[in-house]
Every structure is written in C-alpha cells, then in structure tokens.
Amino acid sequence: MLISDLPTYIVSIVMLGNSGVGKTALTNQFVGRESNTEALPTLGIEYGFRTVSVQGMDLRLRILDTCGQERFKAIPPQYYRRAAGILLVYDVTNRHDFWGLDEWVDKIRDIAGANVTIMVVGNKKDLGGRREIPYDEGRAFADRKGVSFIETAAKDEFSVEDAFTNISIEIRDKIDRQLLRNESHGITLLESSKGEGEPRIYNDSAQKASSLELSKFYYVERV
Ligand SMILES: Nc1nc2c(ncn2[C@@H]2O[C@H](COP(=O)(O)OP(=O)(O)OP(=O)(O)O)[C@@H](O)[C@H]2O)c(=O)[nH]1
Ligand SMILES: [Mg+2]
Numbered sequence: 001m002l003i004s005d006l007p008t009y010i011v012s013i014v015m016l017g018n019s020g021v022g023k024t025a026l027t028n029q030f031v032g033r034e035s036n037t038e039a040l041p042t043l044g045i046e047y048g049f050r051t052v053s054v055q056g057m058d059l060r061l062r063i064l065d066t067c068g069q070e071r072f073k074a075i076p077p078q079y080y081r082r083a084a085g086i087l088l089v090y091d092v093t094n095r096h097d098f099w100g101l102d103e104w105v106d107k108i109r110d111i112a113g114a115n116v117t118i119m120v121v122g123n124k125k126d127l128g129g130r131r132e133i134p135y136d137e138g139r140a141f142a143d144r145k146g147v148s149f150i151e152t153a154a155k156d157e158f159s160v161e162d163a164f165t166n167i168s169i170e171i172r173d174k175i176d177r178q179l180l181r182n183e184s185h186g187i188t189l190l191e192s193s194k195g196e197g198e199p200r201i202y203n204d205s206a207q208k209a210s211s212l213e214l215s216k217f218y219y220v221e222r223v
Contacts, residue, residue: 007057010190011187016075017087020091029160054169060190061168092131092132102141117171119147120150125152
C-alpha cells in the first residue's frame, strides 16, 4: 500500500486530572489556541482539534478537555468511555494531585477497556523550585501501572508536542495491530478517500469540525 493510500482516522483523546493541573493550558498550546482565558477553570467541556501525521498516516486528534474534578468519581464515565487515548495530568508541585492517580488508571481501564492508551503527564515542570513529585517518582509510578510517562511545561511549551505525538504513535501502533478498530475504541475511519472529493460530513458537530481541512481547530461546548 502506498503511503498516500493510508486511511485517515479521527482519534478521541481525553484530558483528565484535577482542577488547575494544566489540562486546558496543554490543549491550548497543542492546538495553537490563545490562552486568553488563562486562569479560568474550564466549565463544561472544550474540544481541540489537530491533525498529526504518524509514519504517513493522518490522525485527526479530537481532544476533549474536561473540567477538573477533585474526585474522579464525579466525572461522568461517558466522557472517556470511548477514548483511544487519555492524558492523565498532575501538577508536579502538588502532591495532592498525585494522590489518587493509581485509582484513576484502574478506573479508566475499567471503563474504557484494556486497550486504551494512558499517558501520565507531570505538568508545570518549569516550577522546579516548588516541585513536590520528583521525576523518578512519576516515572516509577507510570512503570508500575504499565502506562507511558512524560513531564511537560505548558507555560514554556516544553514537551507538549512530544506528549501528543508520543500518544499518537502508540495509538497508531494499536490501529496497525487491530487492537483499536472502531468508534467504541475511540477511532473513526474518515472516508475521505484522497482524490475523491470532500470528506464525509458527520452529524456530530465535533466530527464535522474535525473533517474540515484545517490542521488546527477548536470549539467550546457548555454543558
Ligand atoms: N508555571 C506553569 N503554570 C501553568 C502550567 N500549565 C498551566 N499553568 C497555569 O495553571 C493554571 C491552571 O491551568 P489550567 O490549564 O486552566 O488548568 P486545568 O487543568 O484546565 O483546570 P480546570 O479547567 O479547572 O480543570 C493557570 O493559571 C495556568 O496558566 C505550566 O506548565 N507551568
Ligand atoms: Mg481547564
């Protein structure tokens, strides 16, 4: 198969983690959105879109940014049941955010299935002097749970691209191995068929948005 014949997928990514850890800052940074609402907590859910190309395959990431909850049980499971990937974010300067990640990982696997790709993200790496969670502790936790790990600084654009790129590479690998096959696994085959006109238009507005010929896009939905 020629690389140009590779299918395009819409891939559902969900940002989870306590309030204030930087989920919106990371999403904004990645989709190129101005952070003019900087210190405001997310109300409802917001979507960000960006297409990444992994070894010739286009993955249109549909990033769902949730409002953080102190207790993860308060987040409705439908937000992440059909996710292909989840960025589970904590703030490296706040041990309180680190507590409970263990339970989060178990709960996510329970709800979204064993093939969901989880990446633990230690954000606010730039605030080194106030760090409460050493890099090694974050890394060891992720290793123990069998999930990926990265430290980022949304404020300094540090490793934000890597976080989303790395999870995309893992997801592409699972698509290749047919571990992710359809919308129930958080991926949707976009029947764009290169050279055959416009991509299919979806009823769902989020999917419709991501079918636009824009590499970066976002919209906000208040719930
Ligand atoms: N120094 C520093 N500050 C950050 C970083 N990321 C986010 N912040 C700041 O932390 C605050 C909270 O960030 P948000 O992105 O709104 O956090 P959130 O996880 O979306 O919070 P909720 O929407 O309430 O769940 C804001 O004031 C951000 O500017 C970072 O990497 N470094
Ligand atoms: Mg937010």
